[in-house]
Amino acid sequence: MSRRAVNDPRLSGADPGLWVEVAEDAARFAGRPALFLDRDGVINEDTGYPSRPEHIRILEEIVEPIRRANALGWPVVVVTNQSGVAQGLFGWDDFADVTAHIDAELATRGARLDLVLACGYYGNGRPPLNVADHAMRKPNSGMFVEAGRLTGLDFKRSLMVGDRDSDFQAAIGAGLSRLFSPAPDYIGLRLAPTAEPVRPLAEAAELIG
Secondary structure, eight states, rough: OOOEEOOOOOOOOOTTTTEEEEEETTTGGGGOOEEESBBBBBTTTTSSSSSSGGGGGGGGGGGGHHHHHHHHTTOOOEEEEHHHHHHHSHHHOOOOOHHHHHHHHHHHTTTTOOOOEOOOOTSSOOOOOOOOOOTTTTTHHHHHHHHHHHOOOOSTTTEESSSSSSHHHHHHHTTTOOOEEEEEETTOOOOSSSSSOOEHHHHHHHHHH
16 A cells, blocks of 8 residues: 655755654545554664664564454555754654655564654754644644644554653544553553553553454
């Protein structure tokens, strides 16, 4: 399945701080839950601003939840802060190369991403991306809201896999309560009265399947 660009920040007239790609047949996801994923530390090893394909090592434990979501027709949605863009550490062309590499690596494992949303805004970045507390930057829920607008998905039944407070706060703000993490330090934590405790990533695969 291919994705189309809803906002490509490299193009004239586009929002310079947002990357938004969505599956060509996204209408089929209406009313379904989604598997939301942070990127660095969840899909691939967080090596500190990974900006080139050779920096990417897929974390194998995320592959089975993605495959199960794909099989059930759930959209798999990446929501990632990319402050390295605002800081000038890498550009959107680099982000595109890394995304293509992740797609290729997941394809060899029989897994697929359906939406990719990235926020390059960061308060300590360079103009014009030096925006503090941008609505699309986690812990705000803007990327989740945009994914819902594009697909009409069911937030209440959706799952979030993250490795930082900001991931879970953004998910909770969008109405998600089922939270999972590969990071042991988060297991068992309850980040809001309305959310379930953060559970091990393996349980996400079981719940999807």
